[in-house]
Amino acid sequence: MSQPALPGLTLCNNATLRRAGRKLGRFYDDVLAPSGLKGTQYGLLYQIHIGGEPAMGAIAEALIMDLSALGHTLKPLIRDGFVETFADKDDRRVKRVRLTPQGRVKLEEAMKLWSAAQQRFEAMVGQEYAANLRAALDHVAALDFEMPAATPST
């Protein structure tokens, strides 16, 4: 299975992960295209959907993404009327997010497409293989890379 076209770089865990991410991302994006949503947007809508009007910080934490990045990613979805934000009743600093009715419809539409992508992928690699891969990725995502506060050497 080792393609001679991918020498060396294959050793870098980060590069390998990114490369696979590009490939898989394009696949999911292609399948989701009819809905007008990208894979990331679908994931974000879904996370909001199951989050129960989550605060932005909660979403960012769940997706392991920078809070400001989340803010940026959210903009097109707000602009297109799929989600809306509102201040938390008890803490004005907190901004909560929820799907609009339109957003719920869109999510449902996209979910069918997502399902197709998911099934097609799992049919190719095998459900168990996919489950194991996800488990491994979740494991990586759960790691605690505490930096030793710089190493002014070198």
Added chain:
Amino acid sequence: MSQPALPGLTLCNNATLRRAGRKLGRFYDDVLAPSGLKGTQYGLLYQIHIGGEPAMGAIAEALIMDLSALGHTLKPLIRDGFVETFADKDDRRVKRVRLTPQGRVKLEEAMKLWSAAQQRFEAMVGQEYAANLRAALDHVAALDFEMPAATPST
């Protein structure tokens, strides 16, 4: 095994891959930071290094990335004097890429940092685990998602 903090979304292969990518990417980026390079840039320099003055298309193919995306990603590296491009002798359409002397120095510097990141990661998950993960990711990257060009059947 289901962490209460990551409900549902964990089922999407794409979302899981992205999430792990964000986490791992930040880790590698942090470790590489002293060199001024991002993880992706390091990977790109390395690919160019081992590619033998590769054409842009060859790099894009090896990294499974869009050709135009590669062009954009290359710009900061050219601007900072780490890589340079030149026309192919036999085919004027082809643009080849190589590291500048400065780029070689930078790559070497970054390689030490990368090595540290790589080792730290593998110490956390285990070398074998990492190797298996990379193999699985390479497998995904090698898949052929041929879209059936819509489904106007019936």
Added chain:
DNA sequence: TTCAATTGGTGGCATATACCACTTTCTGGA
């Protein structure tokens, strides 16, 4: 009660990536 520290988000800036419309070269016929 008052103020320093903390917490939650925003905006600006830079890189990462993709797709699409072009432009320039090549290539393969007729």
Added chain:
DNA sequence: TCCAGAAAGTGGTATATGCCACCAATTGAA
């Protein structure tokens, strides 16, 4: 030879993400 098509890149536009500097509420003392 000449032209239709293919092949390789470029530029524009849009989303994805991260970091940093800020601003606005909250909180926890003193």
